[in-house]
Amino acid sequence: MAGPSPRAIRVALAQYPIGCFASAGAWRDKLARWVGEAAAGGAQLLVFPEYGQAELASLLPPDVRGDLKGHLEPLQALVPEALALHADLAARHKLHLLMGSLPVRAPGQPGRFVNRAHLFGPDGGHAAQDKLMMTRFEAEQWGIAPGDGLSVFDTALGRIGVAICYDAEFPLIPRRLAEAGARLILVPSCTDAAHGYHRVRVACQARALESQCLVVQAPTVGAADWSPAVDVNVGAAGAFGPPDRGFPADGVLALGTMDAPGWVFADLDLAAVDRVRLDGAVLNHRDWDRQGQAAEAAPRALTTIVKAV
Numbered sequence: 001m002a003g004p005s006p007r008a009i010r011v012a013l014a015q016y017p018i019g020c021f022a023s024a025g026a027w028r029d030k031l032a033r034w035v036g037e038a039a040a041g042g043a044q045l046l047v048f049p050e051y052g053q054a055e056l057a058s059l060l061p062p063d064v065r066g067d068l069k070g071h072l073e074p075l076q077a078l079v080p081e082a083l084a085l086h087a088d089l090a091a092r093h094k095l096h097l098l099m100g101s102l103p104v105r106a107p108g109q110p111g112r113f114v115n116r117a118h119l120f121g122p123d124g125g126h127a128a129q130d131k132l133m134m135t136r137f138e139a140e141q142w143g144i145a146p147g148d149g150l151s152v153f154d155t156a157l158g159r160i161g162v163a164i165c166y167d168a169e170f171p172l173i174p175r176r177l178a179e180a181g182a183r184l185i186l187v188p189s190c191t192d193a194a195h196g197y198h199r200v201r202v203a204c205q206a207r208a209l210e211s212q213c214l215v216v217q218a219p220t221v222g223a224a225d226w227s228p229a230v231d232v233n234v235g236a237a238g239a240f241g242p243p244d245r246g247f248p249a250d251g252v253l254a255l256g257t258m259d260a261p262g263w264v265f266a267d268l269d270l271a272a273v274d275r276v277r278l279d280g281a282v283l284n285h286r287d288w289d290r291q292g293q294a295a296e297a298a299p300r301a302l303t304t305i306v307k308a309v
Helices: 024-040 052-059 072-093 136-142 165-169 172-179 194-211 270-279 284-308
Strands: 008-017 045-047 096-098 102-105 113-120 126-130 152-155 158-162 184-189 214-223 238-240 252-255 262-269
Touching: 008 024, 008 238, 008 270, 024 052, 024 072, 024 262, 052 072, 052 102, 072 096, 072 102, 072 113, 072 126, 113 158, 158 172, 165 172, 165 184, 165 194, 172 184, 172 194, 184 194, 194 214, 194 238, 194 284, 214 262, 238 262, 252 262, 262 270
Parallel strands: 008 045, 008 214, 045 096, 158 184, 184 214
Antiparallel strands: 008 262, 096 113, 102 113, 113 126, 152 158, 214 238, 238 252
């Protein structure tokens, strides 16, 4: 997947409705249609959302798919076909594709499932990133466990990082990706209320500011009443950069219509990241490490102020 980095790339961000299918063929047709539409729009990189492929569970018997924890093990039998289909679609259309994540059995750990997103290249090869920080619902009710490790992917589009939903709300995770050379961070998300959506969106914009990089969000949308895991989905796709020279004043490069299924396209200038890091009005990326010195001095200053009052 490695290669030279271009100046700009077109990204397609899915506002993706969770489907319910009568057959595997119907599921395959949906994915082929979505990827075909994004390719026709000139996209070089497609981003599907967190738990976008949880819809595979609709192919299980109703009594199984309706069991929040009980469907996880049967779901594993469908994972190889999902990987094969996405590899074929990426190769067929000669593009990069972040597959919607889904619960996957942790290797060698029976009964332990992680939330895994797979990034495919135009050659059909792929690598994966697991979610590291689990929400209360995942940890306390669903039984999804945190993964291990953080990766940056060398691709023909440049270095790309993935921070799955809640991971983006913690500054150090995307920061490690940026420090490892990622100028573009993908944030697939799945939120069941506007509060959750805005938490992730605000986090994306903050991460773009802090590391002077590009961050894109792709959410699930709509209702999936058949699923106890992803029954309600709220959000809008967006692409964000630092609010600085070479970017919009608010840092918003593209923003979808709330809860409307479809693709949101964004043209991302990766070279603009290098320019703003070198000569921005501020240099957040460079100055990250200096905040420690400032924080060490802050308690002493606070003590002085309190005494003066």
